[in-house]
Amino acid sequence: MPYRYLEDIALADAAFEAWGTTVEEMFIAAADATMNVMVEELATIHRDREIRLEVEHDALDILLFKFLNELIFYKDAERLLLRVESVTITRHPSLFTLHSVACGEELNPARHALSADVKAVTLHRFKVEQTEEGWKATVILDI
């Protein structure tokens, strides 16, 4: 699993690092890391519904911020637990656009071992960076 939770910062919340060879892979890893705070076994989420997510921003890090916020939105608005299956990011002269397909199902406490609810993505220490191996994001979620 291409993410790990950080224990020495923001004790009351949930901090993680997610990575990938490409920026798109890293976005998918960050989505799973966010969902895994709420659902203990991601494999228990069935592929019943498909949702298309589209966000845009002129900064790549805020693009990730908005993307993760979409998942949190669907969790509350439609009680949907989603796993991101594909991400395509296009760079325009002064804009990044993201198209993504996410699949999942309505949460069911009988089948999904639920953990803490994610309230929001914070911008505290929020970082997207290119590394020797690819891309890495550092994110603190408000619990």
Added chain:
Amino acid sequence: MPMPSEIKRISDTVWELPTSYKEGMQVPARIFATEKLMHEMDAGVFDQVTNVACLPGIVKYAYCMPDGHWGYGFPIGGTAAMDPEKGVISPGGIGFDINCGMRLVLTNLTYDEVKPRLHQLVDRLYYRVPAGVGSHGFVKVSHDEFCRVVEQGSRWCQHHGYAWPEDLAMTEEGGCFEGADASKITVKAIERGYNQLGTLGSGNHYLEIQVAKPGNIFDEETARAFGITLPDQVVVMFHCGSRGFGHQVATDYLQTFLAVMERKYGIRVGDRELACAPFRSREGQDYFAAMKCAVNMAFANRQVILHRIREVFADVFSRDPTDLGMNMVYDVAHNTAKLEKHLVDGQKRELLMHRKGATRAFGPGMEGLPECYRETGQPVIIGGSMETGSYLLAGVKSGDQSFYTTAHGSGRTMSRHQAKRQFRGEKLQREMEARGIYVKSVSWGGLAEEAGAAYKNIDEVVEATELAGLSRRVVKLVPIGNVKG
């Protein structure tokens, strides 16, 4: 965690970081804590409270309360008074869970009367007050009606039969911040929250049945004024906020402020989570009006939950809730920004008070308190961990040193993942039951995260607020039943 070497001890419980500590600090930072609690503060607190001290228009000091810990933007326990004309408003100084707060409700039942029905009571409350990830509430409203809820707060609840008239008087600001404007909130915020009225949420949110034991009364006269009159009297305390609606309002405006802060207003901050705008700017005023909607959603949420609690008690005890004496002690917010009048160097000034994980604690005689609390000072409800107990405090005159602000809870000392590794939810539930606390949770993992050992000692935190002169202890309340999200 070693304290920064620049820290000055002003008194036994007041510590100061001077403006020389960090470039850009407009005022010093003050932390209220005993020496022991100071050593337990994590590094994030010192960094974050001094970031707050850099914000334009901050007055006197950036404060952190004794339960302070590493948050985002402001530390949790962070408090700042801003000059409304020259200062800023920042969602990072309020938190995503706008008007997260505490409500305390009385009963005239004693522990002996409740004990035989405790399981039934907790089980019913668990089913009747939805909790946990993505839970939807029992109050069904349309988008348009939800806009009325967020503009009217507890008043909407009263019009719809979810409140006793006296509940509103016992809620901070009467359960409605004036000036809430639903035209300043996004459709997304409405879609995210309109079906969550009457839900607890998760994390450290809970609904607890507690007992006021005779040995835990610190001030009998004030306890009586607050309605604690019987030995082993049972009370109900709950902790929750504005749910997904408030979280979305804060997320939306964080992005609005980020886009204009530097480009339009030339403001730079040490942490993007402190994104802000001048209070008097269009963006600042829009956020203030939207934030008030979230404040009112949280008041309404706690009000309809109280309605449900009364129904459950009435069912279980086959008595009317009025007959059970289920009056509110108080409802107090701990994540807000509001305009208040305070003395600054002898002059009365209007200030925009940001409190994030910090509770307003008005002293005796202050305006804005219900008549019955004018002499005692404001009831302050401090939630401890589910294992250790909570407190009812009172505001004091010497609270003027923090613009009448005190702590809000215990403050974490262990990460959620560490707690989950160290404790098992099922085992914790059994151990707590053996100690006389029946807990029911949506999530074993969530339960383990909230183990008492993951928090600072609540007794030390409230004692520190008393030693520092921010508030005084009235009653310690110990849990016997708990519903956790």
